[in-house]
């Protein structure tokens with residue numbers, strides 16, 4: 490198992506955001522985490538990245554307990570994160586933003602840069618443009634590209650479709666598929682449950698800080714409760 494999250498409990502002050510989340514991600518998979526606003530999806534990703542401390546439970550990566558490993562070391566181990574809300578460096582060029590992703594890595598990263606430009610031709614066209622002047626969709630691509638520059642074994646993607654027009658959403662989902670086909674495992678948090686379930690191999694449904702369902706994504710697409718709660722009832726899939 491590449492990533493194992495076991496019974497994690499996470500608090501903001503005295504308030505529990507997660508009370509006992511358990512999930513697993515195998516090498517090569519795309520796993521989706523779906524759930525309503527405030528269910529704890531982002532908190533789960535941040536805990537895996539080491540940005541939120543655990544009150545209880547354990548995170549294992551490639552069999553090793555990393556629960557106490559600081560965030561920057563988890564990046565070096567192969568846990569890459571593309572956070573929600575993008576968080577690029579607006580005053581740096583596209584290429585400088587991408588190279589920031591490789592900061593601290595030893596050796597030549599030009600092959601990875603070339604691969605990111607292959608996945609995102611738009612970033613290649615605009616490599617000298619300032620990050621802050623890129624459109625919303627382009628900034629989303631830049632965030633994902635920067636995470637890929639850490640050379641992750643697993644990419645944690647938080648709401649990659651947020652705020653994007655439908656055509657761009659489809660494009661971002663295609664890119665996530667391509668990234669996975671090129672060998673990167675993906676853990677994806679999405680509000681856009683319908684598209685996430687079409688893309689993912691498996692998925693977990695989070696409700697108020699706990700996993701209430703886990704199944705192959707295609708099963709969840711046809712699950713009456715999931716359809717009623719997250720897929721707009723009968724409008725979800727044919």
Ligand SMILES: Nc1ncnc2c1ncn2[C@@H]1O[C@H](COP(=O)(O)OP(=O)(O)OP(=O)(O)O)[C@@H](O)[C@H]1O
Pocket residue numbers: 501505506524525526527528529530531532533680
């Ligand atoms: N910095 C914070 N301080 C206090 N409470 C927080 C903080 N961040 C999140 N929470 C609370 O923790 C719970 C889980 O939030 P989280 O952001 O993980 O949910 P989410 O499923 O990602 O939601 P969304 O889809 O709206 O981003 C929520 O009740 C939220 O209000």
